[in-house]
Amino acid sequence: MNISQAGGKTVVLTGGRAPATLELVRLIGAAGHRVIVAESTRRHLCARSRYVDSVYQVPPPREQPEAYVRALCEIMSKEKANLLIPTCEEIFYVSNGLERLLSYGEVLAEGIDVLRTLHDKWLFGKLARDAGAIVPQTIRTQSPEELREALREASGPVVIKPVFSRFSAHVRIVADPVSAAKHPLPVPSAQQPWLVQEYIDGRQLCSYAVAHKGKLALYADYRATHTAGQGASIYFAYANHPRIKEFVCRFVEQHRFSGQIAFDLMENKSGELYVIECNPRLTSGIHLFRGQLDAANAFFQSGSEVMVPKPTAKSMLGMAMLTYGLGGIKDWNGMKRWGRDFFSARDAVFTYDDPRPFAAQFGMLADLAWQSIRTGKSMIECSTSDIEWNGETLPAERLLPSKRM
Secondary structure (H helix, E strand, O other): OOOOOOOOOEEEEEOOOOHHHHHHHHHHHHOOOEEEEEEOOOOOHHHHOOOEEEEEEOOOOOOOHHHHHHHHHHHHHHHOOOEEEOOOOOHHHHHHOHHHHOOOOEEOOOOHHHHHHHHOHHHHHHHHHHOOOEOOOEEEEOOHHHHHHHHHHOOOOEEEEEOOOOOOOOOEEEOOHHHHOOOOOOOOOOOOOEEEEEOOOEEEEEEEEEEEOOEEEEEEEEEOOOEOOOOOEOEEEEOOOHHHHHHHHHHHHHOOOOEEEEEEEEEEOOOOEEEEEEEOOOOHHHHHHOOOHHHHHHHOOOOOOOEOOOOOOEEEOHHHHHHHHHHOOOOHHHHHHHHHHHHHOEEOOOOOOOOHHHHHHHHHHHHHHHHHHHHOOOHHHHOOOOOOOOOOOOOOHHHOOOOOO
16 A cells, blocks of 8 residues: 555544554544544544544444445445555454455455464464464363363463453463363364463563555554553553564565554563564554654655654553552552652643543443443453454455445
């Protein structure tokens, strides 16, 4: 993809609920482009942003995948969109309808066959190893018996997790695998396998990048110092880790990858770097580019240099730091670290020139809390329940309308 930068473009973004999407909306809008947001939830952060020209409510992709792609086609046609950027897990439904969507403009995503391999933690591990990365020892299980056998054979602490998941949902760290094998466990199946993976004790790191045909256009890596439980990072500080960048460059070049791609990694106490999993979508790394308007160009084309954050870039999800962050403090040193980080980083949602999304987040949180009460799921799980994809068979492209709308 190589869209000319002469004049502002019309860009459609999906996933308006996410703080990362709001960051991208502001970045692209402030750079002089017209931003349209398509989102399946009634309330979302981007709906209140001054940088959004129009908002469309679309069908939930998990429940109505064909209608979802059809709606995006109609929006791109009506708005004369130059580029569609999927941001959250709805990217898999966009990817499945890629051929149709490309009739209306460029789409910053690979096809579903590529994204499935990256989303599948078992298959991705093989790709990472082929690209020269160290990957934790991993066993794939498809039945309760296989899971128990893998635990009995483990020589130390392990992590068990679904092949398809997000935000570390359902992840368990098992300190004594042999004992755990005697107690109730998840129920893997051929359709929903689970992994038993060697536990790596050390520092958690993440990366986020945008690439075009195997060439990096934008790149950031950051420390995951504070998280929502065992899950998503809520504080982001640019780490500038050269070995992570080397791996990301090598991986995207080897696969001639185009789109957004992120990795979760662990660095053990000996300095060995392990690649854990891949998120082929927008992540919180985008928060490190606040105010760097040239970074918007990376979503259209690769430049002569890779765009990186400023050396001191820091950001946080302020509300999450006040809840999950404070709740995770275990001692006085942890309190000091939290205070230092909280007062040195800016909030990812609030800005003086675009304050309304900050107020909108409280309505969103209320909706999620009510949904959590009704379903018995966590608020984090509820936040993706209508967009997540766990490897299920999607409607074939040919089932969609073949005529241009």
